[in-house]
Amino acid sequence: xxxxxxxxxxxxxxxxxxxxxxxxxxxxxxxxxxxxxxxxxxxxxxxxxxxxxxxxxxxxxxxxxxxxxxxxxxxxxxxxxxxxxxxxxxxxxxxxxxxxxxxxxxxxxxxxxxxxxxxxxxxxxxxxxxxxxxxxxxxxxxxxxxxxxxxxxxxxxxxxxxxxxxxxxxxxxxxxxxxxxxxxxxxxxxxxxxxxxxxxxxxxxxxxxxxxxxxxxxxxxxxxxxxxxxxxxxxxxxxxxxxxxxxxxxxxxxxxxxxxxxxxxxxxxxxxxxxxxxxxxxxxxxxxxxxxxxxxxxxxxxxxxxxxxxxxxxxxxxxxxxxxxxxxxxxxxxxxxxxxxxxxxxxxxxxxxxxxxxxxxxxxxxxxxxxxxxxxxxxxxxxxxxxxxxxxxxxxxxxxxxxxx
Amino acid sequence: xxxxxxxxxxxxxxxxxxxxxxxxxxxxxxxxxxxxxxxxxxxxxxxxxxxxxxxxxxxxxxxxxxxxxxxxxxxx
Numbered sequence: 001x002x003x004x005x006x007x008x009x010x011x012x013x014x015x016x017x018x019x020x021x022x023x024x025x026x027x028x029x030x031x032x033x034x035x036x037x038x039x040x041x042x043x044x045x046x047x048x049x050x051x052x053x054x055x056x057x058x059x060x061x062x063x064x065x066x067x068x069x070x071x072x073x074x075x076x077x078x079x080x081x082x083x084x085x086x087x088x089x090x091x092x093x094x095x096x097x098x099x100x101x102x103x104x105x106x107x108x109x110x111x112x113x114x115x116x117x118x119x120x121x122x123x124x125x126x127x128x129x130x131x132x133x134x135x136x137x138x139x140x141x142x143x144x145x146x147x148x149x150x151x152x153x154x155x156x157x158x159x160x161x162x163x164x165x166x167x168x169x170x171x172x173x174x175x176x177x178x179x180x181x182x183x184x185x186x187x188x189x190x191x192x193x194x195x196x197x198x199x200x201x202x203x204x205x206x207x208x209x210x211x212x213x214x215x216x217x218x219x220x221x222x223x224x225x226x227x228x229x230x231x232x233x234x235x236x237x238x239x240x241x242x243x244x245x246x247x248x249x250x251x252x253x254x255x256x257x258x259x260x261x262x263x264x265x266x267x268x269x270x271x272x273x274x275x276x277x278x279x280x281x282x283x284x285x286x287x288x289x290x291x292x293x294x295x296x297x298x299x300x301x302x303x304x305x306x307x308x309x310x311x312x313x314x315x316x317x318x319x320x321x322x323x324x325x326x327x328x329x330x331x332x333x334x335x336x337x338x339x340x341x342x343x344x345x346x347x348x349x350x351x352x353x354x355x356x357x358x359x360x361x362x363x364x365x366x367x368x369x370x371x372x373x374x375x376x377x378x379x380x381x382x383x384x385x386x387x388x389x390x391x392x393x394x395x396x397x398x399x400x401x402x403x404x405x
Numbered sequence: 406x407x408x409x410x411x412x413x414x415x416x417x418x419x420x421x422x423x424x425x426x427x428x429x430x431x432x433x434x435x436x437x438x439x440x441x442x443x444x445x446x447x448x449x450x451x452x453x454x455x456x457x458x459x460x461x462x463x464x465x466x467x468x469x470x471x472x473x474x475x476x477x478x479x480x481x
Contacts, residue, residue: 062419063418063419063420066418066419067439125446126446126449126450128442128443128446129438129439129442129443130439130443133439
């Protein structure tokens, strides 16, 4: 059974590039990098990151935000924007027919680390009763349901750095199966904490370009040396196209295909032959009923690690050749982990709406082994079909096909 | 003690000071069971007095809660 296309009727973005869709697209479209020194990481092997610029607790107000971990706060802000953008009316909607499916890699490590310190330095009797309700990974979707009073299926998908894309794919499946009429689909992540960053540094996954953080995230560049950690959230409102038309909603674009796969190769390293990610791409294209030659634009996973970018570029070359204009918006945003796939799907939607491929920030010298067409400046053109790649630790891959409305 | 308690509730739970009256119950202030556990922790941390969350829930209002804490600081 093929999935029906899902209409994207609302967008919400809260990323290092800005608060809200307009600010985020302005930064991403212009290719303005956001990495900078991070005081919270002082003294650690890597002390820079891409943070959101406005504190989510300030956006929400202290009282509402107090019992939410940061990844939940980010999700709630993005979900509110997406619902408003979709023009959904809380007075008339049927809350039982609205679902929430969000991606998240790690839940709330900031809360865990703070309370673990209390346990070690004080006593168990001082540990907060809010530890679990704040840090459990499902709490982004749970809290969005509470915040908006919606009662349909509510869950979090975890495929590490592919979580946001997986969530959108699963959300479309829920619509196809008629489990609901509307889904708030996306992802959020706030895992820039000392412990997490120490772990990433030990893996050798992070860029060490400490003398110039702004240029550290440089996907596909010959001098790339790792990713830059980021935080953020993205939420898309999805509906069946007929329902969207019936209520007169504006349709930004369609999610036409989804493909998921597992490398079954290694805990963290991509299969060097790129077979797993190729399988996900081909399955997404088949699901959308399109051929590789129809694809105009690819928002690559493009993390800026040595291995990912090479394996991914070779896979893109094999499947698509050099026709599609490829970009990695992680040059601007850094790597938002479980939010990345959702934000990048939203950037595909915006690229189709604006007929503009955003540039890959900091790409000045394309790796000589890479033969695909990667945008180094904003590229205008006729764009009808976009593909968004997301690959997670564990070898879990999720690919979305986005088409013009 | 009442004033100290009032300040704790305002700071920790962002309850507007104007809403905090001696006759207010914790429920009136919008504190649920999770908040009550937090309140017990902060009272112990800042006054050295241990009150259980059950005692907090059973206290009739903020005034009697303040009296309970006071009585443990300076037993008669």
